[in-house]
Amino acid sequence: MLGRRRGGSSSKSHEPIDTGAATDNDQGATVSQFITRLDESATKRLQRLNQRLRLLEQQMETLEIGVANAAGDSYE
Template sequence: MMGRKEMGRLKKQQVEEEPCNANNLDAAITTTITTNDGRVLTISQFISSFDEAAKRRLEIMNQKLRGMEMQMEALEAEMIKADNSSD
């Protein structure tokens, strides 16, 4: 799983293709990514990790937004109450 720091490190990734090997055709066409911290990931692993990290970050942002919406509703209710009591 990737956090914000790890995602930043992946911006400077190196993409390499494994040399062609007649004995292992699957390995010959597998493209890998080597991160700055030395981890080697296949493209599908990288995309999956990136997707998980993005979903986590979006969920956190969504929770914060919901909290702010609730605060706004409470403030609006207080303003209406204060406006009605001053009439």
């Protein structure tokens, strides 16, 4: 799932500890880091899906050629 890490679960939280002294700038940096990680994760996932889709398209073209050849051979 999006935003989840593989490799098991941990009882430790990966989020920063709120000490009560956080400033708006610190919170903004945390949000920015989260968005950056989310974007990187989504980009990698889209790249993997795109690669898989290209492979499936190639396999489909190969099958279509095989079916067309088999259909052509059956009429001879």
